[in-house]
Amino acid sequence: MQKNFAPLQGLGLTAIAIDDEPRALEVVQIHAAKVPFLELKATFTDAFEAIPYLQQNKIDLVFLDIKMPDISGIEFVHILQKTPMIIFTTAYSEYAVNGFELDAIDYLMKPFSLARFTKACNKALEIKGLRNEETPSFIFLKTGYEEEKVLLDEILYIEAEGNYMAYILPNKKLLSRQNINEVLSQLPHNQFIRIHRSYIVALNKIQKITRQSVWVAGNEISVGASYEEKLSVIRMSIGL
Incomplete structure (x- = not known):
C-alpha cells in the first residue's frame, strides 16, 4: 500500500x-x-x-x-x-x-x-x-463602460463571438470583450464546463446529452471532438 x-x-x-x-x-x-x-x-x-x-x-x-x-x-x-x-x-x-x-x-x-x-x-x-467545490453566486460582467451583476444561476451558456463572449441568459444576451480562457478563470468549475473551443455551458441547465451534443434551453450545442470525454464527466456530475 x-x-x-x-x-x-x-x-x-x-x-x-x-x-x-x-x-x-x-x-x-x-x-x-x-x-x-x-x-x-x-x-x-x-x-x-x-x-x-x-x-x-x-x-x-x-x-x-x-x-x-x-x-x-x-x-x-x-x-x-x-x-x-x-x-x-x-x-x-x-x-x-x-x-x-x-x-x-x-x-x-x-x-x-x-x-x-x-x-x-x-x-x-x-x-x-x-x-x-464551493462557489460564489454571481459575477460582475464588464459590458461596454459598465459592469453588470450577473447571477450565475441565470447563465445558460456562453458562446465566443469574434473578440467577444456572449453570455446567454433566459431573456437576454450580454456581450463582454473577453476570450474564453478569461471567462473560464472567473467561473466556478463545479457549475460550468467547456465542451467546445467556442462554448461553455452551465451544468445545471443541461437538459439532454447525445453522442456529440448537449441541449440547453432547447438549443443543441455541439461538443468538440477534443472535448468528447467531458460527456462522461457531465453525466456523473449532474446525474443524467
Missing part, C-alpha cells in the same frame, strides 16, 4: 482496490504510488471483506475487477448502499457496456499502462471537484 499522499490544491482521492488476483492488485498499487493526488487505502482479494470497510471509511473511488469467483464487480456495485466512484478493471471487454450502464468513471482493460491509469484517475478527480 502506498503512503505518499500529496493532494493537489487540497483536493485528492482516497481509494481501495478489489480483485481476486493478487498480481492485479500489485499493479494497481504500483501505479497508485505514482499518482500524487491518489491515496490507495486498502486492497482486497475478497469483495465481501471490502463491504464493511466501505461502510466504516470515507472512500472516494474503488478500482473494481468485474469477473471474480463469488460475486461479480457489477453485482457488488448493486449491493452497496452508498456507491463511491467506480473504475472497473478487467481483461474481458464484453463487460464494458454493463460497466458504463452503472455510471462507472472509466473502464481499464488489463494490462493497463500507468498513463491510462492516470487518465482514469484524473477523470475521477475532476468529477470530485465538480461535486464538492
Whole structure:
C-alpha cells in the first residue's frame, strides 16, 4: 500500500482496490504510488471483506475487477448502499457496456499502462471537484463602460463571438470583450464546463446529452471532438 499522499490544491482521492488476483492488485498499487493526488487505502482479494470497510471509511473511488469467483464487480456495485466512484478493471471487454450502464468513471482493460491509469484517475478527480467545490453566486460582467451583476444561476451558456463572449441568459444576451480562457478563470468549475473551443455551458441547465451534443434551453450545442470525454464527466456530475 502506498503512503505518499500529496493532494493537489487540497483536493485528492482516497481509494481501495478489489480483485481476486493478487498480481492485479500489485499493479494497481504500483501505479497508485505514482499518482500524487491518489491515496490507495486498502486492497482486497475478497469483495465481501471490502463491504464493511466501505461502510466504516470515507472512500472516494474503488478500482473494481468485474469477473471474480463469488460475486461479480457489477453485482457488488448493486449491493452497496452508498456507491463511491467506480473504475472497473478487467481483461474481458464484453463487460464494458454493463460497466458504463452503472455510471462507472472509466473502464481499464488489463494490462493497463500507468498513463491510462492516470487518465482514469484524473477523470475521477475532476468529477470530485465538480461535486464538492464551493462557489460564489454571481459575477460582475464588464459590458461596454459598465459592469453588470450577473447571477450565475441565470447563465445558460456562453458562446465566443469574434473578440467577444456572449453570455446567454433566459431573456437576454450580454456581450463582454473577453476570450474564453478569461471567462473560464472567473467561473466556478463545479457549475460550468467547456465542451467546445467556442462554448461553455452551465451544468445545471443541461437538459439532454447525445453522442456529440448537449441541449440547453432547447438549443443543441455541439461538443468538440477534443472535448468528447467531458460527456462522461457531465453525466456523473449532474446525474443524467
